[in-house]
Amino acid sequence: GAVVSQHPSRVICKSGTSVKIECRSLDFQATTMFWYRQFPKQSLMLMATSNEGSKATYEQGVEKDKFLINHASLTLSTLTVTSAHPEDSSFYICSATGTGWYEQYFGPGTRLTVT
Amino acid sequence: EDQVTQSPEALRLQEGESSSLNCSYTVSGLRGLFWYRQDPGKGPEFLFTLYSAGEEKEKERLKATLTKKESFLHITAPKPEDSATYLCALLAKTSGSRLTFGEGTQLTVNP
Numbered sequence: 001g002a003v004v005s006q007h008p009s010r011v012i013c014k015s016g017t018s019v020k021i022e023c024r025s026l027d028f029q030a031t032t033m034f035w036y037r038q039f040p041k042q043s044l045m046l047m048a049t050s051n052e053g054s055k056a057t058y059e060q061g062v063e064k065d066k067f068l069i070n071h072a073s074l075t076l077s078t079l080t081v082t083s084a085h086p087e088d089s090s091f092y093i094c095s096a097t098g099t100g101w102y103e104q105y106f107g108p109g110t111r112l113t114v115t
Numbered sequence: 116e117d118q119v120t121q122s123p124e125a126l127r128l129q130e131g132e133s134s135s136l137n138c139s140y141t142v143s144g145l146r147g148l149f150w151y152r153q154d155p156g157k158g159p160e161f162l163f164t165l166y167s168a169g170e171e172k173e174k175e176r177l178k179a180t181l182t183k184k185e186s187f188l189h190i191t192a193p194k195p196e197d198s199a200t201y202l203c204a205l206l207a208k209t210s211g212s213r214l215t216f217g218e219g220t221q222l223t224v225n226p
Contacts, residue, residue: 001161032212043202043216044159093158102147102206104214106158 002028004096006107013084013114021079021110023094030096033077034104035069038091050077084114117142117207121217128193128224136188136220138203148186149214150179151202159202162188193224 003026013019023033032051036044048064050056050071058064066088068080077096081088091111095104120139128134140148147166151159163172165181172179176197178189188201200221204214 004158006158034212043218046213049212091156095158097212103149103161103164104212105161106151109156109158111156 002096002098002105004030004094004105004107006094006110008110009108010111011113013112015085015114016083018080018082019084019112021081021092021094021112023077023079023096023107025075025096025098025105028096028098029074030077031074031099032097033071034095034097035067035077035079036093036095038093038109044093047079081112084112086114088112089114117205117210117215119203119205119215119217121201121203121220123220124218125221126223128190128222130194130224130226131192133189133191133193135190136201136203136222138186138188138217139184140186140203140205141184142205142207142215144208146206146208148181149204149206150177150186150188151204153200153202153219155200162201190222193222195224195226198222198224 005024007022035047047062048056048058052074056069071077093109095106097104118141122137150162153159163179168183170181176191180187200219202219203217
C-alpha cells in the first residue's frame with residue numbers, strides 16, 4: 001500500500017509562535033494532498049486541499065493566513081500554524097492521493113499542543 | 116447534499132462473536148465508497164474501496180459490501196486486535212477529490 005509519513009508526531013509550542021508540520025508520500029507521487037483536523041471522539045474535518053505547484057483550496061471557515069499550506073513537490077506538503085493559540089491544539093492528519101486514484105492514504109498524524 | 120451516517124456509534128463484541136457495521140449514504144452520483152480503520156492517536160488506515168452496488172471486498176476477517184443506499188462491514192470471528200474505530204467515507208462524482216466521512220463506529224472486542 002501507499003505510505004505517507006508525517007513529522008513531527010507530537011509538538012508542543014508556546015502561544016504566539018509558529019509550528020510547521022511536514023507530510024511526505026514515501027513511495028508514490030502525490031498529485032493531491034489534504035490536511036485534516038480531528039477533535040477527540042469526532043470524525044475528520046477537512047481543512048484544505050492542495051495540488052502540487054498550486055495554491056491550496058481552503059474549506060469554509062478555515063483561515064488561510066493562519067494555516068499556511070505549501071505543496072512544493074510531488075512528495076512533500078507542509079502545514080504551518082502561525083501565531084498558534086491554545087484553541088489550535090488538535091490532532092492534524094494529512095493524506096495524499098496519486099494520479100488516477102480515488103483512495104486517500106493517510107499519515108500517522110501530528111498531535112499539536114499549544115501552551 | 117452528500118451524507119454518510121454510520122451505526123451503531125459503538126459496538127462491544129466478545130471475541131469470536133461476528134457482527135456488522137452499517138454505513139448509510141445519500142449521494143448524487145457515487146464515485147467510490149471507502150472503509151478505513153483508525154486506532155487511537157493514529158491516522159486512518161485504508162481498508163477497502165467499493166465502486167458499485169453488488170460489489171464485495173474481503174480481507175482477513177473483514178468483508179465489505181455495497182448497495183445503492185448502504186454499505187456493510189462484516190466482521191467474522193473478531194479478535195481483540197480488531198478493536199478500533201471504523202470510518203466510512205464516500206467520494207461523489209461532483210465533489211472532485213473531497214471525501215465525505217461518517218462519524219465512525221467504535222468497535223471493542225473483548226477477549
